[in-house]
Amino acid sequence: MKKSVLSDRLIVKAYVDETDIGRVKIGQKALIGLDAYPDIRGKGVVEHIYYESHLQNNVNIYYVDVIPERVPNVFRSGMSANIKIIVQEKKGTLLLPVAAVQSRKGNMVVRQKRDDSEQGSHYVKVQTGLQDEHNIEILNGLSDNSVVLIPDTSFVLPKNYGGSNPFMPQQRRSKP
Numbered sequence: 001m002k003k004s005v006l007s008d009r010l011i012v013k014a015y016v017d018e019t020d021i022g023r024v025k026i027g028q029k030a031l032i033g034l035d036a037y038p039d040i041r042g043k044g045v046v047e048h049i050y051y052e053s054h055l056q057n058n059v060n061i062y063y064v065d066v067i068p069e070r071v072p073n074v075f076r077s078g079m080s081a082n083i084k085i086i087v088q089e090k091k092g093t094l095l096l097p098v099a100a101v102q103s104r105k106g107n108m109v110v111r112q113k114r115d116d117s118e119q120g121s122h123y124v125k126v127q128t129g130l131q132d133e134h135n136i137e138i139l140n141g142l143s144d145n146s147v148v149l150i151p152d153t154s155f156v157l158p159k160n161y162g163g164s165n166p167f168m169p170q171q172r173r174s175k176p
Contacts, residue, residue: 009067010067010068010071010075010077011047011065011066011067012032012044012065012066012067012068012081012083013063013064013065013066014030014063014064014065014066014081014083014085015056015061015062015063015064016049016061016062016063016064016085017059017060017061018053018059018060018061018062021049021062021064023087024046024049024064024085024087025046025049026046026047026048026049027045027046028045028046028085028086028087029043029044029045029085029086029089030043030044030045030046030066030083030084030085030086031043031044031083031084031086032044032066032068032081032082032083033081033082033083033084034074034075034079034080034081034082035079035080035081035082036074036079036080037072037074040072040074042068042069042070042071042072042075043068043069043070044066044067044068044069044083045066045067045069046064046065046066046085047065047066047067048064048065049062049063049064049065050062050063050064050065064083064085066083066085088130090129090130090137093129093130093137093138094137094138094142094144095135095136095137095138096110096135096136096138096142096148097134097135097136097150098131098133098134098135098136099150099151099153100136100148100149100150101126101128101136101138102123104123107125108125108126108127108128109123109124109125109126110123110124110126110138110141110142110148111123111124111148111149111150111151112124112142112146112147112148112149113147113148113149121149124141124142124146125141126138126139126140126141126142127139127140127141
């Protein structure tokens, strides 16, 4: 007789780095995205945090079980997923891109455009709060209508390092 197992529950197993596992708690909300279906997102909840670590690429990781609130019909066992565990959540906060905030002489500052009557910009000391890989919360120092200047680091000319480019056309040297 062949025995089969049927499960009515999908469990998403997340890998959490040892530097982040201390902030993960049972019951936290999570966002689930599948590599195969990037437009489909789901919500979930952290159900279990494993005690054993596993070495992966010279980093200790911990398995965390996330249970989806609703399982879309495209979810399949074995699919690769991206999980974002929501450690802390605030509503109505002032956010800036992380690149807008700089550390100068021990203070966090942003470069703010001067008022319409004045030209140029100046640095303003700010107090920061929560941060993720893209945004940082501004607790104090700016208002909703402040204009902040962000440095453009998308293109930087290479510095002359004293070498030569073998693919650059060269002037012909005359033979003596």
